[in-house]
Amino acid sequence: MRSRALLISAAALASIGAIAALALMWRPAIAPVERPQTFDSVQRQRGARVVEAGDCAVCHTRPGGQYLAGGLPLVTPFGTLYSTNITPDPQTGIGQWSLPAFERAMREGISRDGHFLYPAFPYVHYQRMSQDDIADAYAYLMSGPAVDSPPQQNRMNFPMNIRPLVSFWNLLFLHGKPLTPLAEQSQAWNRGRYLVEGPGHCAGCHSPLNLIGAEKSGENLAGGSVDGWDAPSLLGMAHRANPWSSEQLVSYLRAEVVDGHGTAAGPMRPVSLSLARLPAEDAQAIAEYLLSLPAKTAINEIPSASAEPADRSSGALLFASACAGCHAQGAPMRDIDGRPALDRTSALQAASPRNFVKTVLEGIPAEPGQPGPVMPSFAASLDNAQLDALAVYLRHQASPDQPWTDLSATLEALRQETK
Template sequence: MNRRRLGIAAAGIVVAGLAIAAAIMYKPAIAPIAPPAPDSFDAQLKREGARVVALGDCIVCHTAKDGQPFAGGLPLATPFGTIYATNITPDPQTGIGAWSEAAFARAVRHGISRDGHLLYPAFPYVHFTRMSDHDIAAAYAYLMSREPVQASAPANQLIFPLNFRPPVAFWNLLFLRSGPREADASQDAQWNRGKLLVDGLGHCASCHSPLNAIGGEKAGHAFDGGVVDGWEAPPLNALGSAAKPWTKEQLVTYLRTGRASEHGAAAGPMLPVTRDLATVPMEDVEAIATYILSLQKGAPREAAPAVRVAAREPTPAEQRGAVFFNASCAQCHGTGSPMQTIGERPALAFSTAINANTPRNAVQMILNGITWHGADTMNYMPAFAGVYDDRQIADLVAYIRGAYSAGPAWPDAEPLVSQLRKEDSAR
């Protein structure tokens, strides 16, 4: 009898568990609509939407290389496989043309598509959920006024069981806290605006924080730094302890132009972010800088000298790297070079990449450079992936670290160069 009762109880628990799981996973579809005409939206609302979409970096993630703006298809590398960004133009078949504003708001706030399927958290709805109703409406008006593009994203390539969407519901239980947040009455309006943009629309923590084993931002480590598309997103809470501590003016300039004369130039995934921020009002970027600088840990340190005088004999790798540096880098980055004094190229001793704990970003910068962007020649750097082999780039990195940073020597970078070269070519 006891066994029977236990069996019945166990079965009841299983049934209840399945019912709860089904309730968590099931999300109803929202009926499709006919695509609204662009002129049906208020012109001012669309202008505000352009600002919201730029602050959210939507075009960065939803535009494939050489693709149409917002048409999706960009591969997003994750520890669990590749996710392809979707089409968010108002095409009714492959985009969001059949989405009502309510369906759009549900996706932004809760990570649920119009047809009810769960979106993967590579789409940062855990941050976008903090957006105001007005900002969501403005973004909707702007996106629905873009040129429709018929383009289907490739199928995602994820490991089992994450290639099935229902487990995302349990992920949401752990990491999604839906809805806007109250302002902090103890802080001024600029700080609160900055917090809203950094934690919400800008979703800065999603790149600049380490992830845990299931892809959520690691608790207690917000803004401690992360890795995105093979690049290191440096810790935003350590700007005050940089080789030369960041000032608010420098951070604002960097965010709007992609260049800080005493720290370096934006590259990799950060470069297009700065190009978006160049289009938004100055007060938004100033608010972002104010909030980020309030996150700093530890006391600021004294600035490093422009060039470190080595206290030891250079290694063979550094000696070889010096030859490559003089051949390819010194004309821009050498001490007293015209490009440094006139062109505002930063002294490498202050470079975030050169003073980082790993050579990852230094390697990526040498491999990929910074692409030409119209008249913005100040941010250009040629790529050397086709000029030097893995060993030569590792030697060059070793020389730059030894000559310009007071930090300890990096381990031999050749294996990392080989790995990053393969990963970059696959993107």
């Protein structure tokens, strides 16, 4: 009798556990609606600003594709995702989404039909946005042209190809709520905090991630990695050996060339171009907030060990032939187009050579219709030995007492990543 009672109890507990798991992994669909058409121009303009601040086009517009129609591959440690169509097309986009469905996706990561969205979509940060901003973004997106762009099939590895498992990730890490201003801080500081921690989701790139792709607790904005680039720490920017001023940071955020730090490249380039389209006071607010953050040792700012002196003559020759026309002292492009002195750029002053090497390999491509400097790719014209020599020479100009000791390994790794 006792064995039977134990079996019945175990079965009951298992049933309760199964029901709880199903409840956790299931979300209802929200009924489709006819595409709303009743938004006024002022709300659409506010929504355009929110969408720009949220970098929506950076992920939801593939190169050569139509605006916000999706299809951009997002490579993660768990497989490759393709961004979705967020134009108001009723079949392949969000044209049948109501405002409650859109808000649920933004705050909870649940699609209109009830399936879980992967946290590469930064709903962990968007949940901190105000209800008014989410409504304005919805108005703007629903007012745009509808594009027929069916979603591409994601290629996620097991077990992350089982979408309902995202519910357990949410249980662990989805705990935020809309931000409220701090009375003791200025209006600009609060606006900057909101943009950084809410729509701008800066921590998504600039924080280290744990083994299951969530931001490490206590490491907010302490530096991370994205698409093979180091996303530097945003802490203590006003108190470094080469500190940032407010004017420098505002210009950098708006895709300009900044003396002493260079210009945004890699994944930060399209973000800075988006910020350049926003009112200048938004970049000023972000700068005020970031420059107030205290310093903390970041994962990608560990000082390099010293190394034996290297022969820099070949690097000097390579600089003269490949770089001096734009970056040497007295080069015409320094005046005409604001090209920086390379030893005064953040990439060459960083503890890791990764961002410098990535910039040389990939260049800074032209963005059609966008202002800003352009730099050619040298991936095909310089081999690893030449890149090594050039980097050794330029790093000596920037930080003579801290040569890069991991340069060769970084070069080889980045070449393999490119392949």
